[in-house]
Amino acid sequence: GDSVTQMEGPVTLSEEAFLTINCTYTATGYPSLFWYVQYPGEGLQLLLKATKADDKGSNKGFEATYRKETTSFHLEKGSVQVSDSAVYFCALSREGDKIIFGKGTRLHILP
């Protein structure tokens, strides 16, 4: 069945460091890909999405590119801030179907 695998956390970085959180997927067809974020004490929020190969989703300085050849959707940010500390979930959805989430990666940013 469809699945999402993302790097295990926690990931700890200093402020202004470069961030990469790896995500790969297994799915039939051409799913839409998502990154969701869960800030401490808050609900899940959609961060960005991409619906077809080579699309780049971006929001709040974060980017991810849909790579069909490597079945990946890695999350990147050039300079992280303390306020980016949260849990990040990679997810996929096939047309007309539910979203399947990865296990999440906890990110800690140190001032």
Add this chain to the structure above:
Amino acid sequence: GAGVSQTPSNKVTEKGKYVELRCDPISGHTALYWYRQSLGQGPEFLIYFQGTGAADDSGLPNDRFFAVRPEGSVSTLKIQRTERGDSAVYLCASSLSTGDGYTFGSGTRLTVV
């Protein structure tokens, strides 16, 4: 409403009791989803509705779990004979159509003691 509303926000119940969790989606959203999130895990799919009908209930763990959406808006997740292993945060989400990103509610934290 402006967002997805879930009530109650917290529920503590005794093992063996029945509970109902309510979800009020964004007005006009036809797709509604229930997920369960255990500590340190990603959301686990339970069931989704398109309108009034359950389009996919493959994630319901057993027949103690049931969900309804009689008028295509508010949904209720019902758990019979609760067990300690049912303790988790139950998340509801809605979207205009399947395949879009969802809008999640803040969840109901269920604790079975």
